[in-house]
Amino acid sequence: MGRWEPNARERLERAALDLFVERGYDATTVAEIADRAGLTKSTFFRHFADKREVLFGGRDQMADRFAEAIRTAAPEVTTVGCLAAALESVAHAFTAERHDLARQRQAVIAANSELRERELLKQARLGSAMAEALRVRGVDETTARLAAEMGVLALATAFARWTEPANREPYTEIAHAVLRDLQTRAMTLGSEVS
Amino acid sequence: MGRWEPNARERLERAALDLFVERGYDATTVAEIADRAGLTKSTFFRHFADKREVLFGGRDQMADRFAEAIRTAAPEVTTVGCLAAALESVAHAFTAERHDLARQRQAVIAANSELRERELLKQARLGSAMAEALRVRGVDETTARLAAEMGVLALATAFARWTEPANREPYTEIAHAVLRDLQTRAMTLGSEVS
Numbered sequence: 009m010g011r012w013e014p015n016a017r018e019r020l021e022r023a024a025l026d027l028f029v030e031r032g033y034d035a036t037t038v039a040e041i042a043d044r045a046g047l048t049k050s051t052f053f054r055h056f057a058d059k060r061e062v063l064f065g066g067r068d069q070m071a072d073r074f075a076e077a078i079r080t081a082a083p084e085v086t087t088v089g090c091l092a093a094a095l096e097s098v099a100h101a102f103t104a105e106r107h108d109l110a111r112q113r114q115a116v117i118a119a120n121s122e123l124r125e126r127e128l129l130k131q132a133r134l135g136s137a138m139a140e141a142l143r144v145r146g147v148d149e150t151t152a153r154l155a156a157e158m159g160v161l162a163l164a165t166a167f168a169r170w171t172e173p174a175n176r177e178p179y180t181e182i183a184h185a186v187l188r189d190l191q192t193r194a195m196t197l198g199s200e201v202s
Numbered sequence: 203m204g205r206w207e208p209n210a211r212e213r214l215e216r217a218a219l220d221l222f223v224e225r226g227y228d229a230t231t232v233a234e235i236a237d238r239a240g241l242t243k244s245t246f247f248r249h250f251a252d253k254r255e256v257l258f259g260g261r262d263q264m265a266d267r268f269a270e271a272i273r274t275a276a277p278e279v280t281t282v283g284c285l286a287a288a289l290e291s292v293a294h295a296f297t298a299e300r301h302d303l304a305r306q307r308q309a310v311i312a313a314n315s316e317l318r319e320r321e322l323l324k325q326a327r328l329g330s331a332m333a334e335a336l337r338v339r340g341v342d343e344t345t346a347r348l349a350a351e352m353g354v355l356a357l358a359t360a361f362a363r364w365t366e367p368a369n370r371e372p373y374t375e376i377a378h379a380v381l382r383d384l385q386t387r388a389m390t391l392g393s394e395v396s
Binding site: 089131158184193201202 | 282285319327344348349382390391392395
């Protein structure tokens, strides 16, 4: 077996998710994932630090992209405009071909409390990364944090809507609609009597 | 040494935080904490599951109180009014006598990346608990999650402001002011061009 395998990362991801769904996350080993993908364990470890990273590796890359999109947005772009740019910057992860993978991933995480906690933590990190990028643009601390929470919530909501079985709408359109919807709700909460 | 010690929990907390600040969190053992407090290790473990819980045990109780305050708010109370009730419900943890403990806790957590992650996770759980309590009241999923994020951010901001060395303002007043301030920012973000 050659050292460099085409699409190894994607093959390992598909094999892992198939096995997680079939046998459960805990009962699946890295050796079994590599075997199912027709690759070796050492190839697995060239792509993922451990079994959990098959599920979460993409989230850290997402945090980097979000921050980069916010940092590089034109100076006149509003804070919410920055959130929109951040949401757009990860559209490559939500193509129609990845729809089934994303659904499998959601199901695996939902079935395991440790993985659900990990997902919460990764979302919190995503929020921290966005808030920090907004602060670098000169947005004040509190607004940056509130906006970042809106961004994380927009991503989670858009992702959930995009992965619905019957959905055919592209992720980017959903993300923009979700962000506008969150803005409306923010206005409502902002105007309520406390 | 008697089995039931007066104020054991508080004494253990003060001893632990003093040692964490003096020696660092990692270098401090449960035996040393118990010793400094003039108590036994078994007394420690009657109050805290492990060393980390000295820092985070209060956060889980807080999640329960938040949820309870939201559940028991009168039906006509707005969503933001529920957040205000939740923030008020934990005022007992932020009395003037606990000011120094809270500051020490913040410093210990800020100095340790594992503890910072734990704090993020506890905050995320707090948000989940609030969102769930709002949904039980009939608030729709997305609004409940956005409001819960505002609540978590209000708590963190109010807490940070309350722990500032020069602060003499009571926590409850700060919490209300922070919540109103977040509402103003939510209105601004809601009205921005995306």
